[in-house]
Amino acid sequence: MRLLWGVVTALIFALAGAANAHEGHDHGAPPPPVSTTIAPRVEAASTTFEAVVVARGTEMQVFIDSFATNEPVTGAAVEIDTPTGILAGTETEPGVYAFAAPWVASPGSYDLAITVIADAGFDVLVGSLTIPAPPAPPVVEASTAEVLAASVLGDLRARLSARDVSLAVVGGLGLLIGVVMMLVLRRPRRSGGAKVAAIFFAVVAAAPEPGKAEVAVANAALPAPATATRDVAQRFPDGGLFVPKGTQRVLGIRTLLTVNEKHGRRIELPGRVIPDPNASGYIQASLEGRLVAPEGGFPQLGSVVKAGQLVAIVEPTIGAVDLADRQQQIREIEQQLELVTKRLERGRQLSNAIAKTEIEELEIEQESLIAQRDALMSLTDISESLIAPVEGVIAAGQAIAGQIASPGVTVYEIVDPDRFWVEALSYRSETLGTEAVAVFADGTTVDLAYQGTGLADQGQAVPVRFSVVGQAEGLRAGQLLRVIAATPADQEGIVVPRDAVLRGANGQLVVYIKTNAERFVQREVRVEPLDGDTVLVVAGLEPGLRVVAEGAELLNQIR
C-alpha cells in the first residue's frame, strides 16, 4: 500500500517537474516546411533558348538559358506579349528577368510569346501559362480522442507560448501537495480518515478550477500554408528529377548536345612510373668495404649530381681470418725469398762452378717473390671510387660514413627528373598505336609515347613501355596510374566528360539526360575509355540528347 502511495507521489512530483522543465523552452526548431506546391510555371524552348516562366505572387520570373548548354543568358532584352499587352522585363539576377503582372494572381490560362534578343541570337518562344484555382482546404477527420488530445495539447502549447503563470502555479502546487502527502503518508499512526481527507484535498487542489477548465477547441490548429518563396527540387517515383531553374543555377548544371563521333578504340592498362632507362643509374660497390665521404661530403636525397662526379669511396675491409691468411702467405713468400737469395749469393761466389742459366733462374725467382710479397703487403691500401654514371638527381639511397657497402647493393639511385617512362601491364595482346595518356589518381593527365612491348610474360601480362612526352611536373618513380592507350581500331560513340558518368544505386553506370527545362532522367550507359577527361559512351545514348556535363554528381544527391 505504501508502495502505491509512493508511486502516486512520485508521479505528482514528476508532473510538476515536467511542467517546470518546459517553462520558457521552445520545442526545438519548427519542422522544415514541406513543399506541397510548386509555383505555376510554363516552359518554352527553341533550338537557341530555353525559357521557364514562373508565376509568383503578382510577378512573373522568367529564367532564360541556352538550350544546348543550360548556361544562363544574361544581358538580353526580353519582352512578353501577354493578353494584357506587351511587358518589358528587368534582369534581377543574371539570366533571371522579372515582369510585373498582377493578373497572374487570378486563375486562368494565359498565352505568352516571349521575345528574347541576346548576343547569342534572337527568338520568340511561346507558351501558355495556366494558373490553377486555389485548392479547397483539406478536411481532416479525427476521432474524439484525437480532438481531445489535440485540444489539451493545443491549450498547453498556447499557455506555454503565452508564458501563463497558472502553469507555474499548478506545477508549484503539485510539488507542495506531493511534499505534504509524503509527510502525511509516512506517518503510520495517522488514522485512515485523515489519509482520505489528505488525498481528497490533494485531488481537489490539483484539479483545474472550473472557471479555467474550459478546454479550448482545436480552433483550426493547422496554420494556413504560406506561399512558397522558392520551389524545391524533388525526385519522382520513377527516378526522374524535378529541379527548378533556381536550383539548377546554384548547382551550376551544364549540358551538352550529344553527337555521334568516331574515335580510335582505347584500352585502359594499369601502370606505374619508372625512370627513363637511359637517363637513370645505380651506384653500387664492386667490393666489400667501408664507405668514406668524398671531399664535400656525401650527396643527399634530391641533390643534383653530374656524370663522373665522385659520390663515395669504398675502403675494402679485411676480415681477421683473411688477415692471418695473408700474413701467413707473406711469411711463406719471405721464407722462400730468403732461401732463393741465399742460394743466389752462394751461386754468385761460385760462379765458375755453377752454370750461368741457374743463376739467372734464381734471379727471376727472386724478383717474382719480391713482387708477390709487395702485392700482398699493399693490398690493404686499395680503395674504390664510386662515380655517378649519369647526370641526375639522387632519388633514393643513403650513404653514411663507415657504412659497409657490399657488392651488388645499391648505394644511390640517380634519376633524371625530366625523363620518366611509364611501364604498363597489358593482359590482352593488343596492337597499340603511338599515342597514349596516363591518368593519375587525382585526375591529372600526362601524354605518353609508345616505346615498346615486351614479349616475356610478367604475371600473365606483357609489360608495355611508354615515354613521357615533354616536361612532366611532379612525377615520381613508382607512382601508380592508369594508361589509356590507343589501338588502331575505330569505335563510334558519344563523347561525354568523365564526371558526367555516375554510378547508379544498383552499381550501373548512368548519366543524367535533361528532357525538359526542369526535368532530368537517368540513362544507363556503357562507356569505353577515351582520354583522361572524357569517356566514350558506346551504348545507352543517341545523338541529339542533352546530357548533364557538369553538376551530375550534385543532381544525384537530390532525394
Add this chain to the structure above:
Amino acid sequence: MSFPKLSRRVSLAVIGSLFAVAAHAHEPRPGPNGGWKVDAGAWHAELVADGTTTVVVHLFDAGDRPVSAEGWSANAILLVDGAAQRFDLAPDADGRLTGTAAVAVPKDVKGAIQLAAPDGTTAQAKY
C-alpha cells in the same frame, strides 16, 4: 495524413506530363503554300513570307484540311534583323490572315503568331 503527400505527387506528375507534352510540339515543316507549317493549338498554321512586307497565314485543322480565317483575329511578332516587328493580321477575302510588316520579312523568319478563333479560343504558333 496521406492526403497532402498524395496531392503533392499528383501535382508533380501533372506538371511533369505538361512539360512532356510541351517538348514535342511545334516542329516546323514545309506547308503546301511554300511556307512553314507548325502546330497552333488544335490547328495548324502556315506562315508565308516572300521577302516583301506582306505576311500571309493559312489555317488548317488537325487533319490538315484548310480552315477559313473568317472571324479570326491574329497578331504577329516576327524577328527581323534582330528587332521584333509586331503587327496585326486580319482575314482577307480568300479566307487567309494577312498583315503588313514595317520591314521586308524573309521566308525563314523567326517569330510567333498569336491566334484567336471566332469562339474565343486562343492559340500560338512558333516559327
